[in-house]
Amino acid sequence: MLPHASSRGYDTWRLTPSRLPNFTFIHLCLLSQRLSPRTKQRDMASKFQEQSHFEHDSPPTSVHGARGNADEGSSRASERHSDEASSVDHVQEKTAVAAAVTTKRQKVKRHCGRFKWWYVGAGLIILIILLPLLFTKIIPAITQDIVDSQKLPIMGGAFRALSPTQLSVSLETELDTPLAASLDPANLFVYNKDTPDYSPFFNVTLPKIHANHKTPVMVTNQTVTVTNETELVKWFDQVFDLPEVELSVKGKAMVHLGALKMSSNIGKTIKAASLNYLQGFGITSLRLMFPSLEDGTNMKGTLNLPNAGVLTLGLGNLTFNLFSGDIKLGFITIYDVTLPPGNNTRNFDGQLYLNELVPNLGAILDSQSTALAEGNIDLKAVGNSTMVNGMHIGYVEQVLNKKSLVATVPVIKLASDVISSFSADGTASLSDLVGDTIGNSTFIEGLLDHWNSTAKANGTNLPLKLGRSTPYESRTIKAPAAKNLLKMGLRLALAKL
Numbered sequence: 107m108l109p110h111a112s113s114r115g116y117d118t119w120r121l122t123p124s125r126l127p128n129f130t131f132i133h134l135c136l137l138s139q140r141l142s143p144r145t146k147q148r149d150m151a152s153k154f155q156e157q158s159h160f161e162h163d164s165p166p167t168s169v170h171g172a173r174g175n176a177d178e179g180s181s182r183a184s185e186r187h188s189d190e191a192s193s194v195d196h197v198q199e200k201t202a203v204a205a206a207v208t209t210k211r212q213k214v215k216r217h218c219g220r221f222k223w224w225y226v227g228a229g230l231i232i233l234i235i236l237l238p239l240l241f242t243k244i245i246p247a248i249t250q251d252i253v254d255s256q257k258l259p260i261m262g263g264a265f266r267a268l269s270p271t272q273l274s275v276s277l278e279t280e281l282d283t284p285l286a287a288s289l290d291p292a293n294l295f296v297y298n299k300d301t302p303d304y305s306p307f308f309n310v311t312l313p314k315i316h317a318n319h320k321t322p323v324m325v326t327n328q329t330v331t332v333t334n335e336t337e338l339v340k341w342f343d344q345v346f347d348l349p350e351v352e353l354s355v356k357g358k359a360m361v362h363l364g365a366l367k368m369s370s371n372i373g374k375t376i377k378a379a380s381l382n383y384l385q386g387f388g389i390t391s392l393r394l395m396f397p398s399l400e401d402g403t404n405m406k407g408t409l410n411l412p413n414a415g416v417l418t419l420g421l422g423n424l425t426f427n428l429f430s431g432d433i434k435l436g437f438i439t440i441y442d443v444t445l446p447p448g449n450n451t452r453n454f455d456g457q458l459y460l461n462e463l464v465p466n467l468g469a470i471l472d473s474q475s476t477a478l479a480e481g482n483i484d485l486k487a488v489g490n491s492t493m494v495n496g497m498h499i500g501y502v503e504q505v506l507n508k509k510s511l512v513a514t515v516p517v518i519k520l521a522s523d524v525i526s527s528f529s530a531d532g533t534a535s536l537s538d539l540v541g542d543t544i545g546n547s548t549f550i551e552g553l554l555d556h557w558n559s560t561a562k563a564n565g566t567n568l569p570l571k572l573g574r575s576t577p578y579e580s581r582t583i584k585a586p587a588a589k590n591l592l593k594m595g596l597r598l599a600l601a602k603l
Contacts, residue, residue, distance in 0.1 A: 123284065125334065163507050194296065246368045249287075249361050252507045253370040256281055260353070260378040263325070266420030266444075267499045274420070275310050277325040278354060279376075286318040291362040292372065299354040299375055304357070309340040339504045344380070346505055349414065351380040379415045386412040392453065392523050405436065406455045407523075411512065413445040420444045421502055422494035426487035426511070428456075431473025433466045437490060458482070484519055487511040495503055 218225065262278040291314050295306035308330040315323055332338055344351045357372045389409045398404035412418065421443045428435040438456035463470070477484040489506025492499040 127245070135395055148374050157303065189203050241366070244494055245363070245366060246370070249363065249368055249371050252283060253359065253372060256374070258374050258376050260376055260416055263417055264418035264420065267502055268329065268493065270497055270500050271309065273330050273332065275325065275328050275330050278312065279323045280579065281317040281321045281323055283317045283319060283321070285363070286316070288362040289315040289317065292357050292359040294355040294357040296327065296373065297342055297354050297356065301337060305334050305337050307334040307341065308332055312359070326338060335501050338501045342501060342505045345415070346381050346509060347383055348380055349382040350377050352377055381416040384412055385414065386410060386510055387511045387513060388450065389515055392520060394524055402457050404460070405438070405458045406453070408438070408451055411445055411450045411452055413447050413450060418444065420448045422492055422499055424492055424506065425490040427490050429486040429488060430470045433469050433473065435462070435485070438487070463527070477514065481517055482514050483517055485513045485515065491564055533539065
C-alpha cells in the first residue's frame with residue numbers, strides 16, 4: 107500500500123520505482139508494451155488510483171506518484187504524451203519492417219524447406235502408383251483414340267486383275283495426327299462389314315510411316331492374294347452398282363511416340379466413290395467390215411466406259427454379248443481395259459450376226475418400239491468373259507456376267523455410221539452386202555417399199571401402229587409411227603452411196 111500524506115507537513119510524496127513492490131513495476135512495464143497508448147494511460151491511472159489513499163480533492167500527484175500543483179502536472183503531461191507517441195511510432199515501424207521483410211513467397215519457401223522430405227515421400231508414392239497407369243493405360247488410350255480418329259480418306263489408287271487369285275493394289279490416303287509419331291509396317295485386312303462372320307478377302311501392307319499432322323500414305327503396286335473369292339465378288343458387285351462403296355479394314359499397328367512404343371488396333375470403314383453402274387456407257391461409233399476377217403470379225407467401233415469413282419480399275423480383255431430385247435445380235439471385245447476416273451473412250455471389235463437379223467427382224471423391231479419412238483435404238487451389252495494373260499478372271503466375270511449395260515444410239519447416227527462404212531474402197535454396195543448375207547439384194551428397198559405401201563393402205567401418209575408380235579412364219583411387218591425415223595435414216599444413208 108502507498109503511504110498516506112500525513113498532517114506533519116508533507117505536501118507531496120514522490121512515488122519512485124524503488125518504493126513500489128517489484129511485481130507492480132514489472133506488471134506496469136508489460137502492460138505498457140502490450141496496450142495502446144490510450145489503454146496504457148487509462149490502466150496506469152487506474153493503478154495509481156487503486157494504490158493511492160489520497161482523496162479526490164487532494165492535489166494532483168507528480169509523475170512519480172507525489173502530489174504537486176496543477177502547473178507541474180500539466181507540464182509533465184506534455185512530456186509523457188511525447189514519450190508515448192515516440193514509443194508507438196517505434197513499434198509501428200518495427201511491425202512494418204517485419205511485414206515488408208517476410209513475404210508470402212518466403213513463407214512458402216520456409217514452409218517447403220521445413221517439410222520438403224514429407225513432400226518428397228508423398229511424391230514418390232504418387233509416382234509409384236501413377237507411372238504404371240500412365241504407361242499401361244493412359245498413354246495407350248490416348249494413342250488408340252488418335253488412331254480411331256483417323257478418317258483414312260481414299261484419294262486415289264488402283265485395282266488391277268493379275269490372275270484368278272491375285273490382284274495388284276495401289277492406294278493413296280493420309281494420316282492427320284496432332285503430334286509426331288512413327289508406325290511400323292502393318293497388315294490391313296480388307297473385308298465386308300455386312301457379312302456376319304469376319305471374312306477378309308485380301309490384305310495390304312502399310313509401309314513404315316513417320317506421321318506429323320497431315321501426312322500422305324502410299325501403297326504402291328502391291329500384289330495381294332485373294333483369300334475369299336465369294337467376299338471379293340460381293341465387294342466388286344457393290345463397286346459396280348453403287349455411286350459410293352464401303353471398304354472395311356482391320357489390323358494392328360505398332361506406334362512409337364519418341365522412346366515409347368505401344369500397339370494400337372486399326373478398325374475403319376472407309377467410303378470411296380465407285381462406278382455407279384457405268385452411268386453414261388454408250389457406243390459412240392460403229393463400222394461394219396466387208397468382207398469379214400478370217401476370225402469372223404465384221405464390226406469395229408468405239409464406246410465410252412465412264413468411271414465415276416476414284417480408283418483406277420484394270421480388268422483385262424472384256425467380252426460383251428449384244429442383245430436387242432432377248433435377241434442376241436452378236437458380241438464385242440474390248441482389249442486391255444484400264445479405267446482411270448472419268449470418261450474413257452475404248453476401241454472394240456466383234457461380230458454382228460447379220461444372217462440372224464432377217465429371221466428375227468420382227469422381234470427386234472418390237473423390242474425397239476419404245477426406243478424408236480424417241481428416235482433411238484437400245485443395244486444391251488451383257489458380260490461374257492474377262493481374260494488376263496489367257497486366264498479367266500472369275501471374280502470379275504461373276505460380276506459383269508450378271509450386268510446389262512444399255513447403250514442408246516440415235517437411229518440416224520447409227521444408220522449413217524453403218525452404211526457409210528460400206529464401199530469404203532468403192533468396190534461394194536449396201537445391196538451387195540445384204541444380198542450376200544441374206545440372199546436378197548433388194549431387201550432394204552423392199553422393206554422401204556413395204557413401209558410406203560402400209561402407210562398408203564391406211565389412207566394417210568402416216569405408218570400404222572405395230573400390234574403384238576406373231577410367230578415369224580405368219581408375221582407381216584407393220585410399221586409404227588416411230589419406225590419412220592429408221593426409214594429416214596436408211597434413205598439418207600443410201601443417198602450417200
